[in-house]
Every structure is written in structure tokens, then in C-alpha cells.
Amino acid sequence: MDRALIDSLSSTFDALRVEVPREDRLTVQAPRDAVMSVLSFLKGRGYDHLHMVSCVDWMEEGQFELVYVLSAYGTGQDSASNPGEEIILKTRIPRELPTVVSSISLFKNAEPYEREIHELFGVRFEGHPRLTPLFLERDYEIPPFRKDFDTRQYVEDFFGSIPPVGEEDQDV
Amino acid sequence: MDRNQLVKWLKAPAKMGHKYSLHAVYFCTGCGIIEVPPSITARWDAERFGVLPTATPRQANLFLITGYVSVKTLRAIIRTYEQMPEPKYTVGFGSCPINGGMYWDSYNTIKHLDRYIPIDGWIAGCMPRPEAIFVAVTHLWTLIDKDMADGYKRYRKHYAAYRANQEKVLRGLDWPPLFPVEEQ
């Protein structure tokens, strides 16, 4: 991993926790407000490929963790970034009031990811143009990917309550 | 002449038609669809059995429900099933529609498909092989011969119960009942 990038990251932003768990991997823990500026900083440094936006529910700590995985396409002339390296940018947001600024303005493909996280975790993305349901047909009381949604219990309660039809003349 | 015999003779060509001209709705409901292209193409050639995919449910009389059924797909399946002209036959393909299969604990898939639409035959397996589709077709032939493939009749008979289950899973069906539902 480029040493200069790490240095400039920590000199540009306060309150970043930067780790290098592997030679070609950088983990950055940023506060919620700094996410967009860190993302745009990284994009400016040639990390123009947003792999995914993910969300982890740390229920016991009462937080959601949003995860942005970035790497480089490696086509820009000036960027020294190597496409084989990934940057994992993480931020924690409170579970009660999960809102975060949408990153669509920087990366267009963040749109469905954020839509999905909104649907499955209930995180609100400010500035997202369509936070409409993506996958689900039914409403669930708790967004189903949260840790407190027990899918086995749900299946037992809900699908278990649907009776078979025409039992009496099964013996066709 | 025996009246029943006469009816049987008169019905024979139609029955033959139903048997040997099973046109399937092409609906990729789940992952089971992956074995349908091989079976309708050069290696296995389902057309030898008169099985063809059709573009619309109106032209079909066989519904292969290929694999797991999510709640969202169930709506489309019921829609499609109701559009098919009678007599129509349904075959559940793979483990998932039988008892949930791989997705037995998923919040978004249907566990017992026969509680929402009637099924005339099930093919076990994950995936079933193309040969299994052919065996299912011959199985269906036997059933049609014996007048046992009566899923569509059951659907009429128990429509109220089916509709109730459908409505329970899909909050609000946005189309009117296919058959009049009597108050029970």
C-alpha cells in the first residue's frame, strides 16, 4: 500500500483510524460526517471503482457499520493507484437514528446498494432519489437483515399459519 | 351402446391432444430453470415428447414451476396460472416447492406451493436432471389417461381456500377473483 496515501489521509482528516491489515489492503475507520469527504478524496487519488456499499448490524453495540469497498480501475494517467489494492472505508452510525449522506453524487453505482441497505436494514440515505422497495414484496415489522429479525421464528409463525388446501380429498 | 363408452370415445382425441401436446409456460421462477434449456435443446430435445416452451400462458397447458418461489414471484405465478386455459397441468420442479428445500428458513420464499395453487406432480431433486423432466411428462401422461391430473378442477372446487391463502401471503391481490367466491 502506498505509504504516501496513508500519510496524506491522516494528515488531511482528523479522527481517522487507518490500518494496513495486509500488504494490499487498507482499512479506514471514519466518523459519519467525514465519509463523503474521504470518499471524494480517495476518488481524486484514483480510487474510482466502488465495489460495494455494505452494512453490518452490530446490534450489541447499538450501531450500524457502513462499509465502502474501493479500488482503482487503473486507467487514469496520473494515479499511482494499483488495481490490485482495496480500501475498506467504514463508518459507524447509531442504530436508533440511522441516517447517512448518500454517495450517489460520487459513485453512480452506489444507488442500488443504498436502496438495498435502506430496504433490508432501514438505513436512510439523505439525497437518494428513490428509496423505494427493491426486493421485497411484503412489509416486515423489522427490516429483515437486522440481527433482531429472527427469520426462523418468522417462518414458523407466518408460513406455519397457512393451512393446506383440500386435505380431505387428497386421496384422488 | 354404453353411454360412458361413447363419451370416452368422443373424448379420446382431446385427451390425446392434451397428452402429447404439453406446451409449457416459459417462466424462470427459480433456479430450476437452468435445466429447462438443456432439455428443450439439442442434447435432450423435449420436442420429441411434444413439449415446447410457449411465449404466453394463454397458449400453454403445462406450468413447470422451476424451483423456489419467492413471495414476489408467487404473485406472478398465480397471475400466470389463472391466465392459462383449462385443462392445465402444473409440475413442481425441485425440492423447494415441496417443502421449502434449501430455503426452508427464508422469510421470503414460499414453503408449500400446493397451498397456493394445485400441483399435479412433483419432481424431487436439486437440480433434477433433464431426464427427470421427461419422466415427469410421462407421469403426467399416465395421470391424464386416468383422469387424475385434476389440479384445475381442484382449483375450482377449493378456490375460496386457495384465494384466502394467496391473500394472506400477498397482502391484497390486485385482481378480482377468477371464480365467484361464495361466503362460507
Next chain:
Amino acid sequence: MAKPSLLGPLRVIKYLFKKPKTLRYPFELKEPARRYRGFHLNDWDQCTGCGNCADICPNDAIEMVERPEIAPDPGEKNERPRLDYGRCCFCGLCVDICPPGSLRLSRDYFHIHFDTSTFVFTPRDEKTDDETFLPAEKYSVLKASLAHRKRDYQGFEPEIDYALFDPDRVEMPEVPPEERKLSFVEQMLGYDREQAVREAERCLECALCEDACPAHLKISDYIEAVYEDSPEDSLRTIYEDNPIPAICGRICMKHCEDACSLSIRGEPLAIRWLKRFVSDTVRNYRDALEQSPGEPTGKRIAVIGAGPGGLSTAYFLRLLGHEVVVFDELSGGGGMLRVGPPRYRLPEEAIDKDVEYIASLGVDFRFQTRVGRDVEFEELRDEFDAVFLGIGLTVSRSTRVENADRCQLALPFLAKNKTEEKCEVPEEVIVIGGGNVAMDVAREALRLQHIRYPGKRTVTRTVSLEDWDEIPATEEEIEEAREEGVEFNPAWGPKRVVLDDQGNIKGLLCMKVNSVFDEEGRFAPTFHEDQEMFLEGRMIIEAIGQGADFSFLPKEVMERIEFTEARKVRVNENGMTTVPGIFAGGDIVNVNLDAVTAIADAKAASEGIDQWLSGGEG
């Protein structure tokens, strides 16, 4: 790429005249691959009902159902897996985890039916279609679509190299034979922490061992605790059923390991060594166990014999709050275990560790007190509310062949070796017997020879009636004895002890054994009288079995105690003999003749005593 063309595509026409490539099912059948993952096959004879398949199934498709028609072998269950093909995903995890390798996948894949209930069934190798799928007359039209379960149509099968469990146990560090035969140092060094965790990890938690264990220890729980690296928890679990882990961890007959599902195609989990690891690792039992005797009940119980049975009875009763006094003629606890097993297998320190813990709970031990000599049995009956007999088998039997009186007996030999003054041994020793005691004797004799005649050629021979396939000693004992250099002469019976002119022993004349047991399995050896063999030896030790010594019992009690056909004391399910108030357990009761069965007896008896004392039926 070439330039797009309009005429090139007409090349397709050439295929109009070629033979189509279609496989015309059903006229041209394609055999599924050798490894095909189709429906299940299960060899019911091999299946142990362990339920690992049900545990690993990602879809909950396998349920273990009881099949009452099966009479399970010891260490097996009469449950067999039942598959739900409305769930199964044919991944084959169940095949890779199946310890006996009985569950396989076949190459059958047709199951087409309109009735969902047919998709649930119990696979079995010799199953035919008729009994599986066609429950009623009306289904018979559908036979064709259920072409299913051909025999010997095996597809995906278990391979031990790719199994999900580890068939090889963690090597136990031990003293090599060349070294150990020179002294009485303990042979097995015991696992260290890392080895123990690695070994404990192999456990599949099927709990077949718990059923097989006479005392029903919660084996998978304490193994799990070892895996979690908390030997204290493990010890607590062990002490629920077994108060002598240091002893059992060394000399237990390990019925559990015979039942262990890993043992079928690999090496069993080293349950005994892990127990030993736990008892060795925990230095202070009291702190680890945090036990205290129960509320005093005011009842007093006498336990005769401080062997495993006696110790366990004392422990269990003490925990219930009773006052327990243990009488034993030896100078320490352990009973026959103090006398019998050689030091290299069971050092006295291990015994004392267990005994001291039990003593620390408040059990009163009166050693060097022989009932009938130092104290009368009748006194005990008057003084105590109940009496437990855990006297064990203390008298060695003799072969009674000609001049047998010149031979030594096993128990005195072993007992003397436990003391500082060891037995004198000549350079050639013959041991009669093929059991574990005989092995102990032979191996001790061998060590004594090596100590006494360093560098000289010495010979230790054993003679046993039984041939290799029925020799009663455990395999590892035999293996270790052979490593050390003991010679075996199986299937030879002693005929006469041959004396030289001075009346010293010269050797043993043997004759070839025809059969050991009769048709009903009773011990009734027959010989080929004409085939003889002479073994040289200056000393002969007889180790062919032991008997109990009831001489301390008063005559009227002795008359009232009933014995079974196998000459064992008859007790009821509560461990009470036919004399009210007298309970019994251990080798005088059971036929297994081992410590863990004695513990099981003791547990039953202590519960029985408690119940009897509190006024219930004995």
C-alpha cells in the same frame, strides 16, 4: 473476426444430412457419472444411528427416527436417518461426515409423484420400491415414475481422505519400549494443553459413547469443555458421574472409545487420555469443583472396600449428606487398583489424588482395617444404617495342573512389586493367562528381569488358551507387551509343571487347544492331547483370574445372600442384595470386572441406599 457475411451462415445446411446428436431418452440412456449425487443409500448394518448426518444437514432434511425393529449393538442406537426430499439439496455433506461410511448417495434420481408425503422416507440399501413408495393400491399406476433405489447403484461415496472428520488421533507421547522396559516409569506421558484441545476438537458430539459408558458420563460435554480450554468445567462435569477421574483416566476399559463413531473407520477419540489430561491439569480439585457435602442427615453408612466402587459410593453418599466410613485392609485407597495395575500404568500418586479429594469431603477412611479381622461385620451392621460391599475379587485362582502349587499367583506377585522389595525373578519366566492381568504380570516380570540382569538375554513367555482372535487382553496391551519383548504362545494349555531333579521348576508342558468355549459360549476348553510343547522357564506365574473372598461374612448373612448363575452377587436395580440393608457393587456384582462399571454400580447403590434410608423401598 472475418467480415460479416450473408452467405456464410448457410453452412448450417450441412447438418441437415448428419445424424442428430440428441440422446433419445428413454431409448438411449445416459448412465449418471460414477460420483453422481442422487438419492441416499444407507447400509443399516453399518449405520450406528449416531445422527451426525442430521446435525450437519444444512436444510434440516434429515431426522433420526427410531426403528423398533432394530436391535442395536452395544454403543449403537436403533435410530436411522429419514430423508425429506422436499428439503434435501444433495450436497453430500452427510456422506462426508458419516463416520461409519454407511450413508452414501446413489445414482438414482427419479422421484416424480403427485403425493408430497412420498418424498419423506428412510433410505435403506435393501429396500425395494414396493415397500417404500407404494403404500396403497391406487398408486400402482405410477410405478414407472418411481424407478428408484436400485441396489448396488452407488454414486457419491465416502472417502476417508476427504472426510469432514479427522480419523487420526493426536499422537499420545509415550516412553519408547526400549526405555520403558528398563524401569517402572509411567509409560504414557499425557497430553499437553494444545494437544488436548486438538484431540478434543475431533469429537463429533454424537454421544454414542455416553450410552456405551456403564456410568453414562457426559462425555461430549466434558470433551467440549476441554475444547473450550477450561479443564475446570470439564472436571466438574466428570465429577457428576465419576469421582475417580485420575484413576479412570489411566486404566479405564474405555467402553466409550469402542463405541466412538470415529473408531469405525479411524482411531477413536482419546476419551480416556482427555480425562486423564483434565485430572492432571487441575491441580486443586477442591477449588475447581467447589463442592461441599450435603446437609447432614444423621445416617451412617459403612463401605467395605476402598476400590472404585467403594470410593464412588462414599463420594455420592457423602454429597447427599450421609456420614460415610470406608474400611479397607490396605494402607491406602484404590482397592485392587492399588495392588493390581503396575506402577507404569497407574502410579499411586494418581490414586491418592482422587482418594484425598474424597477424604477432604469428610469421608472417614479406615485403612489397614480388615473387616472380619480387625472389626466384626456384625458390629458394622449394628453401628451403621447400611453397609455397602465393594470388596472386589481379591484371590487369584490357580490352574491346578500337576505341581501347580510350585507356581506363583498373580496378585501376590503384583502386590509385592508395588512395595519396595520387589519379587525375585529368574532369567526365564512363564506367565499363564491371556488377560490383562497376565499382561501386567508379564510386563512387570520383564522389567524386573531387565533391572536385575542388565544387558543379559532374558525371556518372558505367556501361554494362553485363547488364540489371537479371542484373547481377552486389550489390543493395545498386547501391542505394548510385544514391543517390549514379551513372547506369546496363544492356543496352548498348561498340562503339567515340569520339575527338575532338585525339585525346582524346569518348565511348563503345554498341549494344543482345540476350542476354548463350547457351543453355548461357556468356558469349557478341549485339547488335542497328542500335540505337546515344552516351554522352558524357571518361574511360572498363574494369572488366569480372580475370585472373591467372602470369608468375613457371618454364616447366616452368607446364607441369605443369593448368587446368580455367573456366580455374582444378586442385587436389585437399587444395588441391594437379598439381605436388606446390605448393598453391593463392583466386581462381585457385574461381569465387566472394571472400574467404570463399579462406578456405575456404586451410583445405583448410593441412590438406592439414600432412598432406602429415607424410608423408601430398598
Next chain:
Amino acid sequence: MRELELYFGPQHLGMVGNFSITLKVEGDRVVKADANPGYLHRGFEKLMEQRSWIKNFPMVCRINVVEPDSMELAYATAVESLAGIEVPERAQFIRSIYLELARVGSHLFGLWAYSNMLGFDTAAQWAMYHRDLVLDLFEELTGGRVYHIYIWPGGVRRDFPEGFEKRLVETLHSIGGCVPDYDACFFDNRLFYDRAAGIGKITREEAMEMGGTGQALRATGVPYDVRKIEPYAAYDKVPWEVPTREDGDAFSRIWVVRDEMIESVHMIFKLLDEMPKGDVYNRIPNPFKWRIPEGETYVRCESSRGELGLYLVSDGGDKPYRVHFRTPSYPHGLTILEKALVGESISDVGNIMISLYVVAPEIDR
């Protein structure tokens, strides 16, 4: 002109997979396209949180039915990197061969879908026939036609069966022997060119902006391939090329697919030559007691449709804490497709969708 709302799918002969696109059309032109996924949503990642590490292996491959193998590889690599399991050399080669075989099968499926979409049954039928031959190889190797469950943490589940290498080479040669036919009838077909050239065009910048990978990106001239930039398995052991094209339309994408297929077959031959002998499996811990140390990892590999990523978090327990797959069809089917459809004719909706190789189950998961 009147604006019409048209539903393309889910029940539609031109739709591969259970997916639907809501189209706003004016006459024949698409004005707006809304991808409507979710027909196959099973909540995979949630289900995987409920199953122990080993039980997830039969599960992951089912995320994508067309090419389950890259899913297996991603999960196995992630688990290996978290648990610190080594993979024997031979297993790495077998993995590469297996994945390339899967790529060939998957591309043949894509070719079927594409030419079927264009109404060109002949090439479609041939492609499906040849895919079936590949499936036969898989069946022999792994015991399953579609779901193989073959890549295992610590290696692969079984070694090659006897004589497999020979049959592999024979089959690939027999498929390769038909390449001139495919070329003459399909790839060099004038009408295929007419139908596909200039259709669904996306520029390099657009593709990169919207997270395109795989053929969608390589057809715009970027040689971006995870197998090259972050080699896994045995891809760095043999020489091979990344085929690219410049135009970024459906025609280029299908040609990239064709070239890739041929490259894969060549790669398999090279790998077979280099393959070492030895073990193929390092035994994993007892599945009932297997805990993986706390940690997170992101692994990626090149599936037949583009870059596949997996973000895996373990909290030190016997189950994954969070699994998230970055499937290649996700940006292709939801972002790029919506953009590429605008302004095109309705006749080309399926054409564009399949040329982007959108596979519905891996979007929905």
C-alpha cells in the same frame, strides 16, 4: 406520441431469469427503464448468518445458478484467509481448471440466451448442446450437473477421477472443432452484425462510473480482469491474454465473450500441462466445532460475468456474522442496464440485457 408502459418480464420468453423491467415507451423507443428485481430474493446473506461455516458451502453456490463455481471460490477463499488455511498447490491448479471450465459453460449458456433472444435458434441449440457436454464433465468431476459444491476450504472436495484429464481434453477439442461453424453461422453472420452493432452502447467512462466490470468494461477497451490484477488460484502460473474490444456495444461484448471462451480453453490446456502431483485437500477442523477468529475480509475473483466480491465478517463464532456478495450483475443489471436501455428500440431490450449478461438470481440473492 403516446407513452406506453410495458412490462418486460418476469414471464417472458426473452427474459433469462426471473427479472422484470418496467419500460416507458414512446412508439418503439424506450424512454425510461426501471429494473425491477426481487423475484428471486431469498435473503441469502441472512440465511448464511444462521448456518455454520461448513453448512454454507452448499448454500453459496446457489446464489448464481448459471455459474455457481466462482461463488464457491469466493467463499472458500474468504474463509481460508480468515481461518488461515493453506491450499495445496495441486488444488490451486484444479481450482483454476474447474473455474475456467465453468466459465466456458457459463459463456455457452450466455451464447444460448443471446442467440435465442435474437431468434437465432440454431446457434442457440448448438451452444446449449456444448454446454451440456461441459456439464457432463462437471458431473463426472463433482457428482452434480449444476450445483457442484466442489471447492472446499483447504482445497477441493475430491481429486480428479481416473481418466478425467483425457476426457476433459477430448470434450474441449470436440467443442473447439465447432468454432468455425459458430463463426460462420453466428459471429460472422451479417444479420447478427446488423442486430448487435451499435446497440446498447456504453462508453468507457460511463462503464467505469457505474461500476462495470467483466465484458461490459472489457468491451470498451479496458483490460480489467481480476485474474490478472490480483491473481488467485493458479492464474499466475501460466501465460494468457485478456481479450478486449473497443466499441462498447452488444456486438463487442459478445465477441469478447467468444474470445474469452477460446482463451479459457487454451488456458485449461496449459494448466493441465503444468499441473503438479500431490494432495488436493488440507483437512479442515471438525465442522461442528469450527470457529473462525474475529476479523473481516474482502475477496474478489473474476466470474464469467465480471468481478465478484465477497465481504465476510466473523465475530469469532461458528457462523459468519455478515456476508455480502458484490455480484457482477448487480451494477450491470440495475445501473448500467437502466442507462443503456434508454433510447433503444423495444426489440433490443432483451438483446441489451443479455449482452450485459445480467443474471437475475445473483442480483436478488
Next chain:
Amino acid sequence: MHVVWLFLYPIVALVVGVLFLGLSRKVMARMHWRYGPPILQPVIDIIRLFSQRSASHGRLFDLGIVLSLAGSLIIVLFLPFGDVAPLSGSGGLLVILYMMLLGPLGIALSAGESANPNASIGISRKLMLAIGYELPLLLVLLAFMSRYNTISIVEVVRLQRATGWSIASFPLVVSGVAYLLILPAILAIRPFELVQAPQEISSGPMVEYGGSYLALAKVQHALSMFIGISLSVNLLFGGASHPLIFLLKMLVILMLGLFVNAAFPRLRIEQAIRYLWRWPSLIGLVGLVLAVVIGR
């Protein structure tokens, strides 16, 4: 005798058409490396469809399909089959030209009633395609009419017997080529199979057809196939004196059509129209001019 033929002839046409459908499936299958269905499969399909319940979408829906079928049946009566042509005297080529529009129109009428967007797209395609091939067809027919100086198709056949096949005679060979170029469009096979285009618009106008409606549509399809091939045999290949020879000639044409069908994907509608109005029309125009100039 004449009256008998009037009833028998459409049945013969129907049988031949349906058999051709079956045969074409078989031949296509061969090029797909497979065996294909039994030749009578379309018959079974049609029987099955007639025995299924079907939903109507209104009176026009019912009427349109009948209208289209009637149009095709009438054309059939004008086409000589071997020596027999039930309605040989009047109309001939002009009637055919007009009646050929009736088929698409009837279907359009019917399918328009179903209010399915796919159907309306299909109709517009069908009508556009019809317009697309009507223009070159008109040019071709005009060339024939002016060359042979008759509007009766029976006359055309009779004259060819004297002068040889028109495809082999200058200048009609030009028009003949133009006709062959539009033949796939008339037969609605690839690359012009864009009306049904199941992968694009779910079989277009037929999307709401089920049961007997679909059966009628299939019958109509079989008839139009018969018409297209029969017309080309009569116009270009000299008809035949014996029905069997006529059938043989038809078979050859069918085979040629199937080769094209197997070798190409389908076009987009605007590409199809562009093609039809460019090359066949141009050639047709040249053919017409030549026929007028060189002819009498």
C-alpha cells in the same frame, strides 16, 4: 365436380399446410442437431388447442380471426393446385393481392381488441411488414401481368407450360428474384419472423390467444404458408400438371425457405422495411420496366 372441389380444395390446402408446418419443425430440428417432434405434431397441437377452454375479449376479437381465416381460404381457392383451381376464371392475381391484406387486417382487428401492449406492437409490426412486402409484391405481380398479359393465375400457369418456367425466362427472372427475396417475409419466417417474435414481444398479436383462437390462428398460419409457397410455384416454377409434382416443387421451395430460416436471426422491423423497400422493390421495379419494355 366443381362444387366438390370448392369444398375439398381448402381442406387439401389445410392438410398440406399443416404437414408443411410439421415438416419444417422436423427439418429445423435436424439443423439443430436433434430429432424434432413427430411430423403430425402440429395436428396434435391444433386438436389440443380446440379442446381447451378459451377466453374471448369481445366480439371483434372473435370476428377478426375468422375474417383473417376467411381471407386466406378465399386466396386458396384462386391458387391452382396442379391442374385444379376452383375459382380460376375471375380475378386471379389482383384478388390475391387484395386478399393477402385481409389476413393481417383480420388479426389486427382481433388482437387490437385484447388491449395488450405486446399485441399492439405486434399488430403494428404485422401491418408494417405487410405494407413492406406488398409494394415489391405489387411490382412483381404487375410485371407478370404485363408480361403474360393476363390477371388470371391459371392463365399464367398455362402460358408457362408453353414458354418454360418464368424464373428461367428473361425478363421475368428479375421479378422472380425479387419475389424470392420477399418470400421469407410472406412466409413470416426468419429473418422476418418479427410479428410473433416470442422472445421480444411474446408472440405479438397472438399474445392473448388461447384455445380455439390460437388453433384458428395456427390454421391461418398454415394456410398462409401454403399460399406463399403455392403462389411462388405457380408464378415462377410453372405450376404443375400433376398434384404430386406440384407438391414436390412446393417442398423444394419450403426447404429453401427453411435454410434461410435456420441461418439467420430476426431483423428489427425498421431494418426489415428498409430491406424490403430497397432491394426487392428496386429489383421488382427493374423487372417491371423490363417486362413492360421488352414485353409485347
